[in-house]
Amino acid sequence: MNADRVFPPQFLWGAATSAYQIEGSPLADGAGASIWHEFSHTPGRTRAGDTGDVACDHYRRYRDDVALMRTLGLQGYRFSVAWGRVLPEGRGWVNPAGLSFYQRLVDALLEQGIEPMVTLYHWDLPAALDRLGGWLNPDSAAWFADYAQVLFRALGDRVKLWVTLNEPWVVVDGGYLHGVLAPGQRNPFAAPVAAHHLLRAHATAVQAYRAESNQQIGLVVNLEPKYPATETVEDLAATMRADAYWNRFYLDPVFLGSYPPELPEIFGAAWPSFSAADLALIQQPIDFLGINYYSRQVVSHDPTDWPLAAARVRQPHQTHTGLDWEVYPQGLTDILEWVSGRYGPLPLYVTENGAAFYDPPQSAGEIADPLRLAYLRTHLRAALAAIDKGVDLRGYFAWSLLDNFEWAHGYSQRFGLVHVDYATQQRTPKASARFYSEVIRSHGAALATDFSTERAG
Numbered sequence: 336m337n338a339d340r341v342f343p344p345q346f347l348w349g350a351a352t353s354a355y356q357i358e359g360s361p362l363a364d365g366a367g368a369s370i371w372h373e374f375s376h377t378p379g380r381t382r383a384g385d386t387g388d389v390a391c392d393h394y395r396r397y398r399d400d401v402a403l404m405r406t407l408g409l410q411g412y413r414f415s416v417a418w419g420r421v422l423p424e425g426r427g428w429v430n431p432a433g434l435s436f437y438q439r440l441v442d443a444l445l446e447q448g449i450e451p452m453v454t455l456y457h458w459d460l461p462a463a464l465d466r467l468g469g470w471l472n473p474d475s476a477a478w479f480a481d482y483a484q485v486l487f488r489a490l491g492d493r494v495k496l497w498v499t500l501n502e503p504w505v506v507v508d509g510g511y512l513h514g515v516l517a518p519g520q521r522n523p524f525a526a527p528v529a530a531h532h533l534l535r536a537h538a539t540a541v542q543a544y545r546a547e548s549n550q551q552i553g554l555v556v557n558l559e560p561k562y563p564a565t566e567t568v569e570d571l572a573a574t575m576r577a578d579a580y581w582n583r584f585y586l587d588p589v590f591l592g593s594y595p596p597e598l599p600e601i602f603g604a605a606w607p608s609f610s611a612a613d614l615a616l617i618q619q620p621i622d623f624l625g626i627n628y629y630s631r632q633v634v635s636h637d638p639t640d641w642p643l644a645a646a647r648v649r650q651p652h653q654t655h656t657g658l659d660w661e662v663y664p665q666g667l668t669d670i671l672e673w674v675s676g677r678y679g680p681l682p683l684y685v686t687e688n689g690a691a692f693y694d695p696p697q698s699a700g701e702i703a704d705p706l707r708l709a710y711l712r713t714h715l716r717a718a719l720a721a722i723d724k725g726v727d728l729r730g731y732f733a734w735s736l737l738d739n740f741e742w743a744h745g746y747s748q749r750f751g752l753v754h755v756d757y758a759t760q761q762r763t764p765k766a767s768a769r770f771y772s773e774v775i776r777s778h779g780a781a782l783a784t785d786f787s788t789e790r791a792g
């Protein structure tokens with residue numbers, strides 16, 4: 336990399352978290368339970384029965400965490416609001432104590448000069464709404480827009496970057512198709528319906544936002560570029576199906592007004608028909624798109640895989656993370672270019688990117704995490720390569736600020752730039768956090784420094 340290459344001056348450098356993964360105290364001050372609270376308290380659903388009851392205790396330690404962000408030099412912080420803290424029943428009564436937590440958090444961030452990016456939905460639907468059918472209920476779009484409006488009114492004067500949904504793909508795939516995430520349904524007939532109502536909810540919230548404010552609102556999707564294992568007709572078709580299901584399912588309707596043609600083939604009789612009015616609604620213009628990028632997939636045709644008949648071909652010579660995800664930085668450049676070309680040009684943020692690796696114990700007060708550091712370095716270079724190719728990338732949020740509750744994997748996987756000792760709640764920045772600070776301080780010039788200099792500072 337050319338040592339002089341730096342990121343644009345306005346580039347926003349941040350880190351991301353989500354409410355259920357870090358806050359703890361899920362029922363404090365009158366909050367209503369979420370589907371994740373109920374799911375994690377159901378035996379057998381999460382690894383070792385782990386729950387978000389304590390997590391990183393961020394609900395009580397948020398001031399210290401904001402001070403830590405400041406120490407690290409972060410300019411932006413992406414977090415999510417727990418819907419059930421604000422509306423314990425999911426709709427109706429607004430709980431001032433829950434709302435006050437997010438008001439205090441935003442104020443603390445702004446006092447430190449850190450730009451908040453607020454995600455309205457990061458998977459923790461109020462359990463009371465799930466009992467009414469959750470995302471399968473057509474009313475869910477209106478519930479979501481009403482909730483969003485409460486937040487826009489409470490925080491709209493201070494928050495300039497809003498995200499409606501985090502990764503609708505995961506909500507649908509894990510929550511309604513395979514049942515490994517809350518609410519734990521495994522039903523091909525449910526999945527397309529949930530997907531459609533999530534998109535209606537997104538669009539209805541965007542409409543509500545336009546009536547209240549004129550800053551920026553967008554959507555966050557997880558994208559994973561697909562590459563065929565071979566050039567056979569079968570593998571190429573499988574790659575198209577995987578691409579439709581993962582990458583175009585939510586973006587085609589938002590930007591192009593229709594679902595990808597492969598989806599009826601994948602879902603068969605379970606694929607419903609959707610009204611033209613809904614599809615027009617879903618096409619609300621948005622101000623930016625957030626992309627969460629972790630890995631790629633090399634795809635081969637596999638009739639035993641359900642429902643895609645498309646299997647991942649593991650690349651044995653590549654580095655894999657603790658979750659067995661292939662480390663593939665080039666995929667970030669590729670997917671950013673692909674999104675800009677297909678749907679843009681449009682402002683983009685990398686709203687999540689990071690890696691779970693085993694972290695060795697502290698030695699001499701340092702936590703050396705060379706694999707995470709290398710992941711960060713190579714992916715930031717890949718982001719810069721996309722900018723060089725003309726992609727309008729406005730910022731980057733590392734996943735994650737803190738080690739946290741990794742959903743069904745519980746606390747077994749650590750994604751943090753900052754280590755969390757769950758017994759004491761002590762936070763210790765890892766070498767990757769020190770490196771990231773240096774990258775931010777130098778606008779990216781530190782990405783060019785020699786690997787031999789990588790140590791905790």
Ligand code: BGC
Nearest residue numbers: 353501502505557627687741
């Ligand atoms: C989610 C995060 C999650 C991360 C790592 C993303 O899919 O938004 O909540 O922790 O990936 O799995």
